[in-house]
Amino acid sequence: MLAVALAIVLCVGCDTERGHLYDEGVSKELAQKRKASIKGLVYDLHFAIPDSLGQSVNGRVAISFALDEADEVVVDFRQPAEKIHSVEVNGRSVEYFAVNEHIIVGSQWTVTGQNTIVIDFEAGDQSLNRNEEFMYTLLVPDRARTLFPCFDQPNLKAEYRLSLELPVEWEAVANSPLSDESIEGNRKFVKFSPTEPLSTYLFSFVVGKFEKAVYEDEKRKMVAYHRETDANRLSQLDEIFRQVVVSLEWLEEYTGIAYPFAKYDFVILPGFQYGGMEHTGATLYNDTRMFLSENPTEDEKLQRIQLIAHETAHMWFGDYVTMDWFDDVWTKEVFANYFASRITEPLYPDINHRLSWLKMTAAPSLNEDRTIGTTSIKQQLDNLQDAGLVYGNIIYCKSPIVLEKIIEIMGESAFQEGVREYLSTYAYGNATWDDLIAILDKRTDYDLKNFSRVWVNEKGMPNVDCMIKDEKLIVSQKDPYNRGLNWPQKFNVIAVTDEMKEIEIEIDADNVSIPLRGEVKALLPNSDGRGYGCFLIDEKSRRWLRENWNSLSDVSRLSLLMSLNENYWKSMICDEEWLDFLIDALSHESDALIASSICSYLSEPMHCIANESVECRLFDMAQTHVITSCRLSLMRLLVANFKSQSLYQKFYDLWQEQSNPLLSETDYMSLACELSIRKADLAEQIISTQRNRISNPDRLRQFDFLSMAVNPDKQKRDEFFKSLLEPENRSVEPWAANALSYLNHPVYQPLSLSYIRPGLDELLEVQRTGDIFFPRNWVGALLGNYRSEDSRLVVEKFFEENPDYKPLLKNKILQATSPMYRKQ
Numbered sequence: 001m002l003a004v005a006l007a008i009v010l011c012v013g014c015d016t017e018r019g020h021l022y023d024e025g026v027s028k029e030l031a032q033k034r035k036a037s038i039k040g041l042v043y044d045l046h047f048a049i050p051d052s053l054g055q056s057v058n059g060r061v062a063i064s065f066a067l068d069e070a071d072e073v074v075v076d077f078r079q080p081a082e083k084i085h086s087v088e089v090n091g092r093s094v095e096y097f098a099v100n101e102h103i104i105v106g107s108q109w110t111v112t113g114q115n116t117i118v119i120d121f122e123a124g125d126q127s128l129n130r131n132e133e134f135m136y137t138l139l140v141p142d143r144a145r146t147l148f149p150c151f152d153q154p155n156l157k158a159e160y161r162l163s164l165e166l167p168v169e170w171e172a173v174a175n176s177p178l179s180d181e182s183i184e185g186n187r188k189f190v191k192f193s194p195t196e197p198l199s200t201y202l203f204s205f206v207v208g209k210f211e212k213a214v215y216e217d218e219k220r221k222m223v224a225y226h227r228e229t230d231a232n233r234l235s236q237l238d239e240i241f242r243q244v245v246v247s248l249e250w251l252e253e254y255t256g257i258a259y260p261f262a263k264y265d266f267v268i269l270p271g272f273q274y275g276g277m278e279h280t281g282a283t284l285y286n287d288t289r290m291f292l293s294e295n296p297t298e299d300e301k302l303q304r305i306q307l308i309a310h311e312t313a314h315m316w317f318g319d320y321v322t323m324d325w326f327d328d329v330w331t332k333e334v335f336a337n338y339f340a341s342r343i344t345e346p347l348y349p350d351i352n353h354r355l356s357w358l359k360m361t362a363a364p365s366l367n368e369d370r371t372i373g374t375t376s377i378k379q380q381l382d383n384l385q386d387a388g389l390v391y392g393n394i395i396y397c398k399s400p401i402v403l404e405k406i407i408e409i410m411g412e413s414a415f416q417e418g419v420r421e422y423l424s425t426y427a428y429g430n431a432t433w434d435d436l437i438a439i440l441d442k443r444t445d446y447d448l449k450n451f452s453r454v455w456v457n458e459k460g461m462p463n464v465d466c467m468i469k470d471e472k473l474i475v476s477q478k479d480p481y482n483r484g485l486n487w488p489q490k491f492n493v494i495a496v497t498d499e500m501k502e503i504e505i506e507i508d509a510d511n512v513s514i515p516l517r518g519e520v521k522a523l524l525p526n527s528d529g530r531g532y533g534c535f536l537i538d539e540k541s542r543r544w545l546r547e548n549w550n551s552l553s554d555v556s557r558l559s560l561l562m563s564l565n566e567n568y569w570k571s572m573i574c575d576e577e578w579l580d581f582l583i584d585a586l587s588h589e590s591d592a593l594i595a596s597s598i599c600s601y602l603s604e605p606m607h608c609i610a611n612e613s614v615e616c617r618l619f620d621m622a623q624t625h626v627i628t629s630c631r632l633s634l635m636r637l638l639v640a641n642f643k644s645q646s647l648y649q650k651f652y653d654l655w656q657e658q659s660n661p662l663l664s665e666t667d668y669m670s671l672a673c674e675l676s677i678r679k680a681d682l683a684e685q686i687i688s689t690q691r692n693r694i695s696n697p698d699r700l701r702q703f704d705f706l707s708m709a710v711n712p713d714k715q716k717r718d719e720f721f722k723s724l725l726e727p728e729n730r731s732v733e734p735w736a737a738n739a740l741s742y743l744n745h746p747v748y749q750p751l752s753l754s755y756i757r758p759g760l761d762e763l764l765e766v767q768r769t770g771d772i773f774f775p776r777n778w779v780g781a782l783l784g785n786y787r788s789e790d791s792r793l794v795v796e797k798f799f800e801e802n803p804d805y806k807p808l809l810k811n812k813i814l815q816a817t818s819p820m821y822r823k824q
Helices: 002-014 029-039 236-255 298-313 330-347 353-369 384-390 395-409 412-425 435-439 449-455 538-551 555-569 575-588 592-608 614-624 628-641 645-655 665-678 680-693 697-710 714-724 733-743 751-761 762-768 772-783 789-801 805-818
Strands: 038-048 056-069 075-077 085-087 097-098 102-105 115-120 134-136 157-168 171-174 180-185 188-194 205-208 210-214 220-227 264-267 283-286 321-323 429-431 463-469 474-477 491-495 500-506 511-516 522-525
Touching: 002 115, 002 220, 002 236, 029 038, 038 220, 038 321, 038 435, 075 115, 075 171, 075 474, 085 102, 085 714, 097 395, 102 220, 134 264, 134 449, 157 171, 157 205, 171 188, 171 220, 171 429, 188 412, 205 714, 205 751, 210 236, 210 697, 220 435, 236 298, 236 412, 283 298, 298 330, 298 353, 298 592, 321 330, 321 538, 330 353, 330 395, 353 395, 353 555, 353 592, 384 805, 395 449, 435 449, 435 474, 449 733, 463 522, 474 491, 474 555, 500 538, 522 555, 538 555, 538 575, 538 762, 575 614, 614 645, 628 645, 645 665, 665 680, 665 697, 680 697, 697 714, 697 733, 714 733, 751 762, 751 772, 762 805, 789 805
Parallel strands: 038 157, 220 264, 264 283, 321 429
Antiparallel strands: 038 056, 056 115, 075 102, 085 115, 097 102, 134 205, 157 188, 171 205, 180 188, 210 220, 463 474, 474 511, 491 500, 491 522
């Protein structure tokens, strides 16, 4: 086999007619060829789950499909050749080639019409997420091929027929309902019904020791699987079920399509890599996002329902109709985030949902779009092995802003009609953004294709400036990359004269001018938050804002706060001015969402300035602020950023006595780590005491892992860092990123500088072995705490020595280094 494999590798390297068919990963060329030839795809899968974590998971897959004519078949399997135990085609054992993560079956073994390839294999562990007491698959975007041989591309949807063998005491849940179960000794055997057509990244099963909670009404039944032990957290399950049901009913009403899959169960997992994952019938959620503390902030409550609504919206937008290729992955995320916001509104009638929209979409999008590592919404993707790198705040947060602008152009009714046509046209199939735009374009006279070209296909955002000249308000926009682009959009500008005049601006060129008479005291751009970009605010207007901040509406305050933050990141506002403004604004703020935004913006200037009086003032405000959630946000902000000895003593006393009722067990775990970092001589005692307070076994495992990153012994921290360079030691990715951030804590600098280069050198492997958000989280944890010139030089030397570094991955580094370059 080795000689045969080597021969085909040499052949592939010199056969230009084959192009990129045999490249590692899944090339677009290979995907297009298979899409054109393979029909009626069915996977019959079996996995044997062993009793011990140290034993392999073995499997068998029968891949059935039709061909128009006998042809070579390339099956994806990203495992060593020795993990392929046997290959049969149409009932015959055949010769095959294992090369570049593919199993290649020659055309002499296939026939015109129906074919079946049966492969016995050892499953890869990468996407099994194995723990002592549970495991779960997570295959997005191209990880199915790490688990089992398949055609791993989103536009080859298939029916899945799954059976499992597992320990008798374990539960099993998958995409479709359980159809059969039997027990033989200490082993359980389960079968599941055939699924609806699914893309490979949506195939899923979860097995392990779980508790079950059941919800049932006259229309539906669903089961929640979880490992939580805290009674207060478990009491939230009723509200979680209610929010799932509300989301389902809203989407059924809006789309005119009943829930299109056989069941809706969900699994709440400790240490889950994402907030959630929209597997049909087996949606996965992170436990900390679903089970909230006893005193959740408004943000946390809104984030939970929006997460539930987001994943539920994916059942229609992503699962029922799926993007054709992952360069259009945002076409599922744009609907999920937009509709999540809509679904949330009636559940929280007392919330100003325009504020929530700005905070959840515009703010995180701006954070990424301002960096030199920003991207367009639609990105070029030649191979699915890089599909995970297109994800980020531009995909999740900028795209809903663009969709809102399209709806503003079309009107709500026309848009809903277009969405219904889109879903019915491509039901259980695949579509592109262009397919959607073609449907929407029929319902408006506006040129949506040209609008989409600028907003979707080009990176960046405009710099928008306002000025008075010759009794005219002149609003201009400039492309920061000098491509001559103009972003068509509408927004309001408040001109402060003897009164406050709110003027609607519609701009689709370099500039627009509007007559405006009288002395203008201030110009406040994007006062209604409809616009998107960097809105520049001159010094005179900033002074007016500081003096009259509370006279503005809630929406104007938050929108202008976001614009001021962009001005700060452009170094138009210094650290001291920004810090003073934020603290003053926070002391008078009465809205929880705006207060939360102010707290988040305090982090950067506090990182750059050591000011004991500021820390003490904020600590006092954390005890007295009228908004409860603001008090909690301030405590968390200070825990992460305090520098003074006086605050250390306050926090140490608070931790010892556990005297703040707002803080959760997780908060006290974080506080213990932060105290240990700052007081090496007390670290062992602090960690030991906190450890003894933790009863939940999953949270105890988490704390034990994180405590290695705050060991007072530099040699021990170095050893732990080196261990993170091995994939098996960073398998629980949220914990690994958290630990890496502790290792690079400002207190440990500059000694921790030695971690930057090996951490960057490992990034390609982090991408290869990790899930979609991990490369970004890895570099964020590695670099996010640095502001020094020495740290910048390490990153710049890395780029100099890697001039051809993968562009999509380079962007993640550039996004993470933004704080290093703020004052440059």
